[in-house]
Amino acid sequence: MPRLAQLYFKTAIIFLIIGLMMGLHMAISQDHAATPAHAHTNLLGWVTMAIFGTYHALNPLKAERRLSLLQYYVYTSGVGVLVPSLYLMTTGHPEIEPIVAAASVVAFVGVLMFAVVIFTSAQAVGQQRVAPLR
Numbered sequence: 001m002p003r004l005a006q007l008y009f010k011t012a013i014i015f016l017i018i019g020l021m022m023g024l025h026m027a028i029s030q031d032h033a034a035t036p037a038h039a040h041t042n043l044l045g046w047v048t049m050a051i052f053g054t055y056h057a058l059n060p061l062k063a064e065r066r067l068s069l070l071q072y073y074v075y076t077s078g079v080g081v082l083v084p085s086l087y088l089m090t091t092g093h094p095e096i097e098p099i100v101a102a103a104s105v106v107a108f109v110g111v112l113m114f115a116v117v118i119f120t121s122a123q124a125v126g127q128q129r130v131a132p133l134r
């Protein structure tokens with residue numbers, strides 16, 4: 001499996017662990033205020049990253065692109081800031097909303113970059129290959 005696919009799965013499982021910890025904490029404490037943070041951690045972190053990782057596992061040539069690695073860093077940093085800031089915002093710190101907004105935009109840019117990775121033809125990808133990441 002390409003290194004980038006493994007990187008995505010390693011990152012995804014960390015977000016799932018964090019997301020489930022939030023879910024368990026909400027269930028045990030009977031305080032569901034952090035539901036948006038829990039849902040976004042699981043869906044943008046675990047589910048979406050696992051899908052990105054699967055795509056790269058199925059398209060190893062694209063996983064070797066510099067753009068693909070850059071996309072990983074942009075998307076992961078967006079979600080990585082979104083999760084804690086959304087958690088804080090929904091648990092009594094509304095003043096942190098601008099950070100939530102900025103992180104959301106960064107995550108969205110990461111998704112747009114993934115769209116470019118998807119829509120770029122395999123031939124064009126082959127011409128832009130960098131050193132193998134495996």
Ligand code: HEM
Nearest residue numbers: 019020022023024025026027032035038039042043046047
């Ligand atoms: C240990 C596992 C989990 C626990 C204990 C848990 C717990 C919870 C709790 C307590 C809520 C709030 C419900 C409410 O206030 O209405 C919630 C909402 C939610 N959870 Fe989880 N959850 C778990 C796993 C997951 C996973 C794996 C996903 C997605 C992949 C997920 C997605 C969501 C979503 C989307 C909501 C919002 C639902 C809504 O607002 O209607 N959860 N969860």
